[in-house]
Each structure stands twice: as structure tokens, then as C-alpha cells.
Amino acid sequence: MEDICLKYRILLETIPDIVYELDKDGHFTFVNSAIQVLGYEPGELIGIHFASIIHPEDVNDISRDRVLPHFRGKVTGDNGSPKLFDERRTKRRMTMNLVARVIHKEWTRDNEKFIYGELHSSGKWSMDVNEKEKELVGSIGIIRDITQRKNAEAEIARLAMFPELNPNAVVELDVDGNVTYLNPAAKTRFSDLYSLGIRHPLLRDFAVILAELQQGEKAYTVREAGFNRRTYEMHISYIPKARRLRVYVSDITERKEIENLKDEFISTVSHELRTPLSISKEGISLVLDRITGDINEKQEKILKTAKSNMDRLARIINSLLDISKIESGKVELKRARVNLVDLVRRTASNFENAVKDKGLKLELFEESDTIDVYADADGIVSVLTNLIGNSLKFTQEGRLSVSVSADGSRAVCTVADTGIGISAEDIPHLFDKFRQFGRTAGAGDKGTGLGLSIAKGLVDMHGGNMRAESTPGKGTSITFSLPLYSDELKTVEKIRANVREANLNEQKLSLLMVTVRDIQTFEERFGAAELEKILSGIEEVIMETIRPSDMILEKPGEILIVVNNCNARCAESIKRRLAAAVEERMEVKNAPAGVSILVGVATYPDDGGDVKSLISKARRNI
Amino acid sequence: MKNKILIIEDEIDQIMVLKTRLEANGYKVISATNGHDGLKTVEKERPNLILLDIVMPGLNGYEVCKRLKSDDAYKKIPIVIVSASGEKQLEEKCNRVGVDGIIQKPYESESMLRMMKDLLGKQ
Numbered sequence: 124m125e126d127i128c129l130k131y132r133i134l135l136e137t138i139p140d141i142v143y144e145l146d147k148d149g150h151f152t153f154v155n156s157a158i159q160v161l162g163y164e165p166g167e168l169i170g171i172h173f174a175s176i177i178h179p180e181d182v183n184d185i186s187r188d189r190v191l192p193h194f195r196g197k198v199t200g201d202n203g204s205p206k207l208f209d210e211r212r213t214k215r216r217m218t219m220n221l222v223a224r225v226i227h228k229e230w231t232r233d234n235e236k237f238i239y240g241e242l243h244s245s246g247k248w249s250m251d252v253n254e255k256e257k258e259l260v261g262s263i264g265i266i267r268d269i270t271q272r273k274n275a276e277a278e279i280a281r282l283a284m285f286p287e288l289n290p291n292a293v294v295e296l297d298v299d300g301n302v303t304y305l306n307p308a309a310k311t312r313f314s315d316l317y318s319l320g321i322r323h324p325l326l327r328d329f330a331v332i333l334a335e336l337q338q339g340e341k342a343y344t345v346r347e348a349g350f351n352r353r354t355y356e357m358h359i360s361y362i363p364k365a366r367r368l369r370v371y372v373s374d375i376t377e378r379k380e381i382e383n384l385k386d387e388f389i390s391t392v393s394h395e396l397r398t399p400l401s402i403s404k405e406g407i408s409l410v411l412d413r414i415t416g417d418i419n420e421k422q423e424k425i426l427k428t429a430k431s432n433m434d435r436l437a438r439i440i441n442s443l444l445d446i447s448k449i450e451s452g453k454v455e456l457k458r459a460r461v462n463l464v465d466l467v468r469r470t471a472s473n474f475e476n477a478v479k480d481k482g483l484k485l486e487l488f489e490e491s492d493t494i495d496v497y498a499d500a501d502g503i504v505s506v507l508t509n510l511i512g513n514s515l516k517f518t519q520e521g522r523l524s525v526s527v528s529a530d531g532s533r534a535v536c537t538v539a540d541t542g543i544g545i546s547a548e549d550i551p552h553l554f555d556k557f558r559q560f561g562r563t564a565g566a567g568d569k570g571t572g573l574g575l576s577i578a579k580g581l582v583d584m585h586g587g588n589m590r591a592e593s594t595p596g597k598g599t600s601i602t603f604s605l606p607l608y609s610d611e612l613k614t615v616e617k618i619r620a621n622v623r624e625a626n627l628n629e630q631k632l633s634l635l636m637v638t639v640r641d642i643q644t645f646e647e648r649f650g651a652a653e654l655e656k657i658l659s660g661i662e663e664v665i666m667e668t669i670r671p672s673d674m675i676l677e678k679p680g681e682i683l684i685v686v687n688n689c690n691a692r693c694a695e696s697i698k699r700r701l702a703a704a705v706e707e708r709m710e711v712k713n714a715p716a717g718v719s720i721l722v723g724v725a726t727y728p729d730d731g732g733d734v735k736s737l738i739s740k741a742r743r744n745i
Numbered sequence: 746m747k748n749k750i751l752i753i754e755d756e757i758d759q760i761m762v763l764k765t766r767l768e769a770n771g772y773k774v775i776s777a778t779n780g781h782d783g784l785k786t787v788e789k790e791r792p793n794l795i796l797l798d799i800v801m802p803g804l805n806g807y808e809v810c811k812r813l814k815s816d817d818a819y820k821k822i823p824i825v826i827v828s829a830s831g832e833k834q835l836e837e838k839c840n841r842v843g844v845d846g847i848i849q850k851p852y853e854s855e856s857m858l859r860m861m862k863d864l865l866g867k868q
Contacts, residue, residue: 394800397829398756401850405762408854414769437851 141225141240141266144247147259149173160238160268162228178224178237185221185242222273225266239273240266292372296321300329303367313372324350325357325372331732333368336361347375349629354379382451389447393440400440404433442573446556449580456499456584458616460608463494463503463534467527470507474515474523483518485511488526494534495608497616502581503605509574510538510601517599518542533587534607539600545593553591554579578603614675614683618734621672621685622727632672633694635684636723636741637661637701642680649715654680657718661705668704669697683738694724721745748865751792752776753783753809754827755801763796766854780804784812787819794865796848799828807842814843823864827852 135142135155144153151168158165161176174182227236244264286293292309296302300321309316313325321329325348335344336359343360358371407430409415411423418426448454471487478485496503507525514523521541528535545553552558557572582589582603593599606612618634625632639645639657646654658680665674665684673685686697701722709718723745725737750772752760757778764774775790777783780803787795795813799806806826813819825846826839839847846860 394829397850398759401829401852402756402758402762404851405766405854409762409765409769412769412854414765433851 139268141268142263143173143266144261144263145173146261152261161225162236176225178226178230181223185223222269238268239270241269242266289371291374292316292370294326294370294372296326296329296368296370298333298366298368300326309372324348325355326370328728328732329368331728332359333361334731334736335733336368337363352376386447386451386453389443393444396440397437400433400436404430404437407433439573442577445577446573446580449577449584454581454584456502458497458499458585458613460495460613461498461500461503463496463498463536463605464489464492464527466500466503467507467525467536470504470511471525473508474511477515478523481515481519483515483520484522486522486524488524488528490526490528494527494529496534496585496605497608497612498585498605499581502585506578506581506603507536507538509578510603513574513601514538514540514542514599521598529607530604532607532609533604535602535604537600537602539598541598544595544597544599545591546595550591550593554589614738615734617673617675618685618738621687622732622734625687625727628688630688631690631726631728633686633689633691633697633724633726634737634741635686635694635697635701636725636738636745637665637682637684638680638721638745640719640721645715645718653715657709657714658682660708660712660714661720664704664708665701668700681742683741689726691724691726691729694726698722698724747771747773748793749773749775749790750794750796750861751783751786751790752796753778753780753786753801753806754796754798755779756798759798766858770858780806780809783809787813787822792822793868794861795822795824796827797824799826799830807838810839810842810844821868823868825857825860825864827857 138155139157141157141160142153142155143151143158146152150170150172154163154165154168156165158168163176168176177185221242223240223242224237225240227238230236242264244262246259247261247263286304286306289306290308292312293304293306294302294309294313294316295304302317302320305316313323316323316325320326327348328346332344332346343358346357346359348355348357353374353376355372356375357373360369361367362369407426410418411426411430445454467487467489471485474485511523511525518540519542523538523540526537526539549558554575556576558575559572579589582605585605587603587605589601589603591599591601621632639654639661642654645657662674662682665671665682669684669686671684672687675683675685686694689697702720705718705720723741723743725731725741725744727737730740731737748771750767752763752774754760754763754776755778760776760778764776767774775786775792777786779801783795783797784804786792797806797809806828810824810826813822813824820843823845824843825848826835826844827848827850828835829850836847845864848857848860
């Protein structure tokens with residue numbers, strides 16, 4: 124018996140909940156040491172009424188009047204003290220989860236020190252088996268501290284208010300494409316979202332987006348979609364734990380209009396500015412060239428200054444146009460397989476004289492003679508020209524160096540100098556528009572402040588990146604990287620360009636992978652030459668029957684066709700037509716019997732958005 | 746015999762500076778301020794070379810060029826487009842209508858004169 128008592132006593136003193144016992148009038152007869160969390164010593168509360176540890180505002184909430192209407196049966200025990208919840212006079216133990224603020228000993232109205240307590244209790248009845256009616260002799264209960272849970276609930280409720288109150292549409296979907304939540308704005312703006320789900324124009328790319336977010340490292344993605352003559356921008360995030368997609372939709376129609384206006388404006392203004400510029404420049408030149416008569420030295424000096432500033436104005440206008448085109452994505456790169464080392468050598472040689480004139484050295488470090496990239500040669504030359512030009516401008520003594528190397532799948536190029544350098548605060552702003560650093564007073568080629576932005580923009584468009592490092596007084600080095608050339612890269616980029624078109628026109632496109640059945644056996648039996656003939660025959664057929672947007676021969680024996688504005692059904696019909704046409708052609712040309720082709724199909728965006736996975740899908744479908 | 750140059754351009758100031766430059770280099774200069782007048786002047790004056798602006802009210806430069814090049818009587822006259830437009834498609838569009846040379850504004854008079862000399866020399 125004593126062991127059991129001891130066990131329970133230890134238990135009582137160990138559990139974190141406050142355990143108490145009250146007499147039939149509600150005064151404490153026992154409380155465990157957990158009460159210390161409220162600043163009391165257990166002994167202090169003996170004889171004190173339970174209500175004194177309850178927040179005055181909550182006392183009524185847990186009063187008998189409030190609670191008892193929930194229960195049938197008579198209740199006795201009414202002696203004027205605060206009426207607390209009481210137990211029914213049933214013989215069953217009753218537990219009631221009530222929540223009230225339980226106050227600390229030091230609680231005052233000005234210093235609200237309390238915990239949120241969940242109250243569970245049960246009646247104690249006299250054990251007299253002879254009595255007909257059991258008498259309530261008291262109650263036992265526990266108070267559980269649920270402050271943390273309450274705070275969390277309050278926080279959740281507070282956060283839940285945000286999507287509710289968000290004037291932009293907020294939509295939540297599960298991974299199967301069912302709409303699980305729509306905020307009021309979504310319900311008003313896009314009333315069919317609930318019924319249409321991912322068939323709604325806004326969620327057209329659902330499968331692609333889900334795949335991208337689930338597989339990739341991005342936490343969220345941004346997409347644009349248009350319908351009903353409005354353009355929307357959607358920020359989409361994936362919550363792996365809940366397996367939900369959350370979409371925040373904002374209407375950017377006006378913003379797009381402004382962007383278009385801005386581009387048109389810049390084009391028009393550039394155009395308009397060039398004519399008076401041209402007239403002024405030629406006017407000054409005519410006087411300078413003494414065509415209008417002789418001029419003195421002073422007049423010559425001033426006119427020369429005027430003319431060179433005309434040239435500077437022209438450069439600024441050109442740069443403005445360039446950067447505007449880059450920013451609006453309107454630049455069309457003419458990419459081809461080019462040797463970066465070649466481009467570096469070419470550009471560096473242009474600076475030879477200027478470098479020498481300034482008493483500096485220009486060194487080239489080439490890891491190898493050939494480092495091929497898939498790039499727009501003119502674009503890369505302009506990047507190099509800008510970087511080397513900057514180094515030249517800001518270096519008074521020492522040397523400039525350009526190094527090119529290959530690192531894994533990237534080509535890396537660094538232009539470094541021993542010039543005046545850039546301070547740590549200026550480096551983050553280096554690629555901003557119209558930022559000029561270390562403006563030198565005095566004569567010299569004044570820049571436009573746009574060169575580095577344009578250079579970085581061009582490198583970014585190639586899928587590369589650019590960064591700068593510098594120590595003021597010691598020198599600066601700017602490094603950019605570009606993807607190395609590979610046939611795969613070229614293919615992927617070509618297809619990507621087509622995919623961009625498809626997006627712009629809100630169309631689908633299809634990839635078809637064509638190959639000869641049992642190609643290896645064929646080659647063994649009939650030889651490579653015969654295979655070659657067959658393949659070119661197939662190419663002819665493809666060009667004639669389909670007139671594809673693009674035909675790419677990625678691997679020997681595999682022909683990849685891109686057909687714009689072609690959905691899955693269209694692709695299937697092309698597949699059939701192609702198979703029939705090839706068969707016919709093979710017969711006509713007396714090809715070895717049994718030559719037939721295999722065609723695998725993948726459609727964008729239905730089968731995914733990533734070009735590489737579309738290609739493998741087409742290959743797998745063969 | 747001086748070579749006769751026809752300038753078709755809607756900005757009079759541009760005509761003025763061009764004329765000054767060309768006359769100082771031994772050319773005779775006539776001008777028209779729009780496409781229609783330009784075509785009439787070609788018929789009347791038979792210039793040896795035409796400097797043509799693109800953006801003009803009424804007929805634009807491409808149109809004028811197309812018409813002249815499709816006319817046996819005038820297709821041999823070299824046409825040089827002088828344009829303020831920086832668009833990448835400029836070259837393409839010009840080639841499509843049979844232009845003989847392109848000068849971008851603002852221009853270096855040296856290179857313009859050289860181009861003209863080359864084109865006239867081939868005549």
C-alpha cells in the first residue's frame with residue numbers, strides 16, 4: 124500500500140500539469156508542486172478558493188450557470204461562494220475541457236501574468252455504499268498549460284486572415300489538381316476556377332509547374348497567363364509537407380501595357396533623336412572641314428569638342444535602345460558554334476595600340492586553342508570590348524589580363540587589371556543602369572553608364588553569369604561564364620526558342636523523334652552507306668509531308684522534328700501520315716524490304732515544360 | 746560632267762547639310778521632300794544616284810525603292826538608304842527591295858562619300 128502511495132506521490136510531483144483537489148465548496152485541499160509555475164508554493168493555496176487563481180474576466184465563463192445548462196440532472200451545493208462548474212450527480216466521472224486564464228500570484232490588471240489553462244476535473248463522491256444518494260464531497264482536477272497551443276492557434280487565425288483579405292486571388296490546389304481553397308477575391312474574379320480546376324485557362328500549365336517545383340530546387344516559380352484580354356502574373360509555391368500548390372494571382376495588364384508603351388517610346392524617341400543629331404553633327408563637321416570658310420584655332424577647338432559630344436550622344440542613344448531591347452527580351456541572338464578563344468584574341472588585338480599608348484601591358488592566358496561555346500559572336504565581342512575598355516579606362520599603370528578556360532560544362536573568362544579598383548559598397552551596384560564609378564575629370568572617352576548592364580544582360584541571355592571582384596587601389600577582375608558548346612545544348616536551345624514562341628502565341632507544340640526500326644541490325648546487314656541513304660530519304664519525306672518548324676539531327680540515326688502549333692492529336696495524325704509516306708517512298712526507291720520507321724511523340728506543355736525531359740519522353744514513346 | 750545626286754528626304758535641314766557637303770565635293774544636288782515628288786523628279790531629272798530616307802509621309806523609302814527597281818528605265822540608278830532607324834531588320838528589309846547601300850544616321854561624311862564614289866564608279 125505504501126509503495127502505491129509513494130508511486131502516486133512521485134507521479135503527482137513529476138507531471139507538469141497542475142493537479143488539485145477541492146472541497147465541496149471549491150476550496151483547495153491539495154495542489155501539486157506544478158503550481159509553482161504560477162508563483163505559489165503548494166501549501167499557500169490550501170483553504171483558498173479555486174476562483175482566486177482564475178482571471179476575473181473568465182470566472183463567469185467557467186461558472187456553474189454557464190456550464191450546467193449543458194447537463195441534465197439536478198445539482199446541489201449552493202452556498203454563496205462563486206459558483207464554479209460542478210459535476211452532475213451521476214455516478215460517472217465527468218471530464219470537462221474548459222479553457223480559462225489561470226493567473227500568476229503576481230498578476231495585476233497592469234501586469235497581466237497568466238497561462239492559458241485547460242481544466243479537466245471530476246467529482247469526488249462519498250464512498251458510503253449505504254447511501255441512496257451519493258454526496259458530492261469535492262472534486263479533483265488538473266490544469267494543463269496550453270498557452271503555446273493557444274498562441275499558435277491565434278497565429279494561424281491571424282495568418283489565415285491574410286489570404287482571406289488579400290485583394291488578389293489566392294488559390295490552393297492539391298497534387299491531383301483539385302482546388303482545395305479559393306479566397307474571396309478568387310471566387311469573385313475567377314468564378315469558374317472551382318468547377319474547372321486545372322482546365323481553367325489560368326492553370327493550363329499545372330502539370331508542368333507541379334513537375335518543375337517537385338523535381339527542381341526552386342521554392343517557387345512565376346508564370347504569366349492571359350485570358351479575357353487581361354494578363355495575369357502568378358506566383359506559385361509548392362508545400363511538400365502538405366502536398367499543395369499555392370497560387371497568388373495578380374492582374375498585371377496595366378503594367379504590361381506600360382512596358383509595351385515604354386519600349387515603343389524608346390524606339391520612337393531613339394529614332395526621333397537621331398535625325399537632329401545627325402544634322403547637328405554634320406553641320407559642325409562642315410564648319411570644321413572649312414567648307415563654309417576658314418576658322419581660327421579657338422573656333423576649331425570648340426567645334427571639335429561639340430562634335431565629340433555629338434558622338435557621345437549617339438552612343439548613349441544606341442546603348443539605351445540596346446538595354447531596352449535586352450530588358451524586354453526582344454533581342455534576337457544569332458547563336459552559333461564559336462570559338463571563345465578566337466573572339467578574345469580578336470577583341471584584345473583591337474586594344475593593342477591603345478594599351479601601348481597608355482604605357483600598359485595586355486596579357487592573354489588561354490588554357491587551350493579552342494574553347495567552343497554556343498553564342499552570338501557579335502554579342503560576346505561587345506561584352507569583351509566593354510570589359511577590356513573599362514579596365515583600360517581605369518588603369519593608369521601595370522597591366523590588363525584576359526584569361527579563358529573551360530571548367531566542367533562552362534567556359535570561363537576573366538578580364539583583370541591593376542587599376543584603381545571599386546569600393547565594396549559600389550560593387551553590388553556595378554551592373555546597375557546609368558551608374559558611373561570613378562568618373563575621371565578631364566579629357567577622355569566618357570562612358571554611357573550602360574555598358575556593364577548591357578554586357579551582363581547579354582551574358583545572362585546566353586545562360587551564363589557575370590560577377591566582379593575588386594580591391595580599391597589594387598585592381599579589379601570581372602569574370603563571366605558561358606555554357607560550353609555541345610550538340611545537345613544547341614538542340615535544346617533551338618527547341619527552347621520554339622517553346623517560347625509557342626508560349627507567346629498560346630499554342631502547343633510537338634516533338635517527334637524518328638528513327639529506323641532495328642537500326643543496328645539494319646546497319647550490320649546493309650552497311651552504313653545504305654543506312655545513310657535511307658535516312659536522307661526519310662528527311663526528304665519529312666520536309667515534304669510535314670514542313671516542320673525545325674528538324675534537328677541530334678544523334679546519328681535519330682531525327683528530331685519540332686512542329687509548332689501542334690497538339691497531341693495533331694502529332695498522332697502526323698505520325699500516321701509520316702509512317703505511310705515513308706513506306707511509300709521506300710517502295711518507290713526499292714529500299715531493302717522491311718524498312719519501317721518508329722516515331723515517338725511528346726507534346727508541350729502536356730508532357731512537361733522542360734525541354735530535356737520532353738526529348739527523353741519522345742524517345743521513350745517510340 | 747558632274748554627277749547629279751537626288752536627295753529624297755522630308756527634313757529640310759537634313760537636305761541642307763547634305764547638299765553643302767556634296768556640293769563641296771563636286772556633286773550637283775537636287776531634292777524632293779516626299780516619295781511622290783521624288784519619283785517625278787527621277788523621271789524629269791535622271792539623277793546618277795539617289796539618297797533616300799525611309800520614314801516619310803505618304804510613300805515611304807522602301808516603296809520608292811521598290812518602284813524604281815522594278816522599272817527598267819530606272820533600276821540601274823544606285824539607291825542609298827539614309828536612315829535614323831536602328832532596327833536589326835533594316836538590312837533585311839533593304840536587301841529585299843534591292844537597295845545598293847545603307848547609311849545610318851548620324852553618319853560619318855567620309856564613309857558616305859566613299860560609298861557614293863564606289864557606287865558611281867561602277868556605273
